[in-house]
Amino acid sequence: MIKAEWFYWLVGLSFLVMAAQMVTDRGNPKRFGTGAFWGLVGAGFIYSSWVVTKRAPAEPLGAAVLVMAVLAGFGCTGRGTPRTTTPQERTASAARLGNRLFIPALTIPAVAMACALGVKHLSIGGEPVLQQGSETILGLGIGAVAALAVAMLLLREKRLSVPVQSGRTMLEAMGWAMLLPQMLATLGTIFQVSGVGGQVGKLATAVLPKDSLYVAVAVYCLGMFAFTLVMGNAFAAFPVMTAAVGWPVLIGHFHGNPAAVLALGMLAGFCGTLVTPMAANFNIVPAALLELKDQYGPIKAQLPTAGILLGCNILIMALFAF
Amino acid sequence: MIVLLGVLVVVLGFATKRNPLLVVAVAGIVTGLLGGLDPVKVLAAFGDGFAGSRSVTIFAITLPVIGLLERYGLQEQARALIARFGKLTTGRFLTLYLGLRQIGAAVGLTNVFGPAQTVRPLAAPMAEAAAERRHGRLPGRTREKVRSFAASADNVGLFFGEDVFLAVGSILLITGFVNTTYGTHLEPLHLALWAIPTAVCAFAVHGWRLLRLDRHLERELLTAAAQSTTTAEANR
Structure with missing residues (x-):
């Protein structure tokens, strides 16, 4: 059985190799800080395998995570000299290789699709080929490895250090933003354990008048939206807002159609995900990947759409769910 | 109500454009401590959070x-x-x-x-x-x-x-x-x-x-x- 952990180890290992390259890169004035940061991330990725199965204590990893935050937060990380090709070389190479360049790039989505549709259902000797519940991660991981093999054959590139160097350059360009989604996931858990959700739910119930259907619909949707802004994730907002307003008031008191109320409530939360920096994997990481100067660029592009769609969700719920 | 201070840390941190990684770490520590977790538990929460969310970095x-x-x-x-x-x-x-x-x-x-x-x-x-x-x-x-x-x-x-x-x-x-x-x-x-x-x-x-x-x-x-x-x- 192909397991998700294998790909976490592969990512961890490549971070460790890249960290070694970073430390030896004299073109980077902060080479030690940068190397330490990514080395810790890489080691953390591998160590985590034992933390999720409770075979190793989580505290040392937590301390390492805080060291990562300090290294990044106080500007101890930087960028090295990219070892890459000039724009002229790239244009010449593109003209030479033509559309064949797309073959490895499209291998990733093609393999991911094959895993999601076909391989998922395969099993050998009663054991599924892919670890269940991790098919999307596995699709991406297998796709990336297959694409790398195809690319190296196609480009007649024999040194594995070349893609690793290219990957390192992208990693340095993205910097700490890469780690923000995981940090936020942690914050979400801490919020939950400390009862932040319950408090926000209480606030929502306090401002809710019991007699107006339309106001209640608006409070539920706006609550999902606002809560998602804070938590960065509609999944964290949903149980709280549904327990406070959605179920007791909209479904219990006003007899709304449960499927409609809950589906639209979740979608109102998604409008919040579009405009919050807390949803870093959707909003901040792409800005870093695209090397934007304004890290809020994608959020600004999404803001009007999110506002209009929030209105749409409220309207659809108010008109058709009761 | 006091645990909501952690949310305030996040809002202020982002508004004053501090490094988000640091803001989130501080907010986590503040919320955890105010919510009654002892410091070791807070450390464990950071470790478990990192380990459990690796799929977003895959x-x-x-x-x-x-x-x-x-x-x-x-x-x-x-x-x-x-x-x-x-x-x-x-x-x-x-x-x-x-x-x-x-x-x-x-x-x-x-x-x-x-x-x-x-x-x-x-x-x-x-x-x-x-x-x-x-x-x-x-x-x-x-x-x-x-x-x-x-x-x-x-x-x-x-x-x-x-x-x-x-x-x-x-x-x-x-x-x-x-x-x-x-x-x-x-x-x-x-x-x-x-x-x-x-x-x-x-x-x-x-x-x-x-x-x-x-x-x-x-x-x-x-x-x-x-x-x-x-x-x-x-x-x-």
Whole structure:
């Protein structure tokens, strides 16, 4: 059985190799800080395998995570000299290789699709080929490895250090933003354990008048939206807002159609995900990947759409769910 | 109520543009301590959080191959390809991408597209090249705008496509939560059906905004060009 952990180890290992390259890169004035940061991330990725199965204590990893935050937060990380090709070389190479360049790039989505549709259902000797519940991660991981093999054959590139160097350059360009989604996931858990959700739910119930259907619909949707802004994730907002307003008031008191109320409530939360920096994997990481100067660029592009769609969700719920 | 101070830390930290990684770490520590966790438990929470959320960083596995292909001119070739389709403007191209992304997500193929695997190497350079074909070299700010809209097409397509698919996380969360908490039998199919009207609205609204981006770019670049000519004349 192909397991998700294998790909976490592969990512961890490549971070460790890249960290070694970073430390030896004299073109980077902060080479030690940068190397330490990514080395810790890489080691953390591998160590985590034992933390999720409770075979190793989580505290040392937590301390390492805080060291990562300090290294990044106080500007101890930087960028090295990219070892890459000039724009002229790239244009010449593109003209030479033509559309064949797309073959490895499209291998990733093609393999991911094959895993999601076909391989998922395969099993050998009663054991599924892919670890269940991790098919999307596995699709991406297998796709990336297959694409790398195809690319190296196609480009007649024999040194594995070349893609690793290219990957390192992208990693340095993205910097700490890469780690923000995981940090936020942690914050979400801490919020939950400390009862932040319950408090926000209480606030929502306090401002809710019991007699107006339309106001209640608006409070539920706006609550999902606002809560998602804070938590960065509609999944964290949903149980709280549904327990406070959605179920007791909209479904219990006003007899709304449960499927409609809950589906639209979740979608109102998604409008919040579009405009919050807390949803870093959707909003901040792409800005870093695209090397934007304004890290809020994608959020600004999404803001009007999110506002209009929030209105749409409220309207659809108010008109058709009761 | 005092645990809400952690939320305040986040809001203030982002508003004053401190390093987000540090802001979130501090907010986590503050909230955890105020919520009654002892310091060791807070450390464990950070460790467990990191270990349990590695899947959001798994896209890093694509960076070496994308970097390798870019070294050999993938972005340049993506630009060359789009140049052959004269009618495909930036807005039309991104609307097409939005539609594909949404349909992909609606049939459960959420990881086929994404910022690392499709937006950076393919969609963003193609959108830029389509704008450059009409307007020549783009000034930095306009380039940023086109790239931001490419990222937005990916997000909007994903968010408002995936809920139409039955076995997606958010649908399973809804049924899991209400079926265990309230003892009902909500069918994923009904939830997915109720996601369709919003999915249609999302395509209409964002698609319309993407198409308007073409006119927007035209106006922005005309004023930029006019300004540079007036300054050039003034300098003379």
